[in-house]
Amino acid sequence: MNNDQVIIFDTTLRDGEQSPGAAMTKDEKVRIARSLEMLKVDVIEAGFAIASPGDFDAVNTIAKTIKDSAVCSLSRALPADIDRAAEALKPAARGRIHTFIATSPIHMQHKLCMTPDQVVEQAVTAVKRARNLIDDVEFSCEDAGRSEIDFLCRIIEAAIDAGARTINIPDTVGYALPHQYGDTIRQLIERIPNADKAIFSVHCHNDLGLAVANSLSAVVHGARQVECTINGLGERAGNASLEEIVMAIQTRKDELKVSTGVNTQHIVPTSRLVSSITGFPVQPNKAIVGANAFAHESGIHQDGILKNRETYEIMRAEDVGWNTNRLTLGKLSGRNAFKSKMEELGISFDSKEELNEAFGRFKVLADKKSEIFDDDLQALVSDVRSNSEEEKYRLIDLQACSTTQSTPEATLTIEVDGEPMEARSQGDGPVDAIFKAIESIANSQAHLALYNVSAITSGTDSQGDASVRLEKDGRIVNGSGTDTDVVIASAKAYINALNLLHSQRTKTNPQTGHV
Structure with missing residues (x-):
């Protein structure tokens, strides 16, 4: 791997779905996965295969559908979890099993009721089992942000020896501070003898509002994978926001000296799709994707922008997709034009009846609205499909x-x-x-x-x-x-x-x- 390239690991469909009320249908997950593929994220964590039959089906369907991104399933460090993840990922062009076990004293003592030796043994057994089933294995030290550095060195060295090629250091409860977290990554890479055989990853939660800052600090100190979600979706206060991570890396190459392979022009459309499906609105002042992110109210700011955009804008709105919400179809457009436009947006229909239902609603909308935009079409399909299930x-x-x-x-x-x-x-x-x-x-x-x-x-x-x-x-x-x-x-x-x-x-x- 190019050491200047940061792998973007999106976990919107797994950790993002753990937001209260954000559960998604299989069809909705596939739509988001297709959008993430268009965004060119490197890894899509599609779910937790053993969590439920529905989750298994979603991971399996995404594995069949996605070709350009790796598809990942989470699993605890348990044989049944690992086997179920491997089964779900069988159709994947590139699959990854992401297995984890807690490593902090508080988790080992009160949750796992295991000794450190037992935790290391279970981690090694899990990684070996996963490695025998799939080539790409990631190992996570849950609650690494509150784990002891010496124990992290020990368990990570053993996991790498067992076959893990990505090592994730999650700040599970959002406890870390940027300088501290970055130094932890630096020490791990320097102290672990076989660290050069693995890519170090970070997964930061936003309980103190520091998820993005912690992630970027880790990148500065050698991490080369960042786990994040669209709109910062996730449990409790959420995760590091993908759009903020990607645009910080792109905008501050002078300091960070790394890059990603993300197609940034798909950021805003993907953000709006996730918001529409989950029902979680994006706050207007949200960085990158908020409605006010590129708006200027102050007269001084407006004057500066008119003279030179860079006086008050460090990014171009067009570069993150704000120009993609273009006029697309009108009330005279036919069914084939509608279908072709939907395919351009990454939306396909499972049946002729579903296409006809969506096209019928489009015609009704076109009579009400003089201009139909991409976001209107995304919302229309979400509305059709949210009401296509059996309704009481x-x-x-x-x-x-x-x-x-x-x-x-x-x-x-x-x-x-x-x-x-x-x-x-x-x-x-x-x-x-x-x-x-x-x-x-x-x-x-x-x-x-x-x-x-x-x-x-x-x-x-x-x-x-x-x-x-x-x-x-x-x-x-x-x-x-x-x-x-x-x-x-x-x-x-x-x-x-x-x-x-x-x-x-x-x-x-x-x-x-x-x-």
């Missing part, structure tokens, strides 16, 4: 009224198991009235934990993208809905969340890997 609830009709002189009121008809039911309710606003009317029918007793609406594209005719998070009995789901009418989009999102709560099979189960 379906919106039939909705009327909402809100004036300055009266209490907002909503009247709606919902199909419940095929039977239409009507309800009317008042609320603090039209959306509140709609949600109360829906609940008067569903009686889900779920807690509304989050409600958000954002515009998919610019302009007053933009589609609204609504997100609803519901919690019930410890289960969390994110529903989403899109429409040119944000009130209708909100109703769709709430009903989608109710369907997800009702259905145990529409989403792959939350995973249990904590690297």
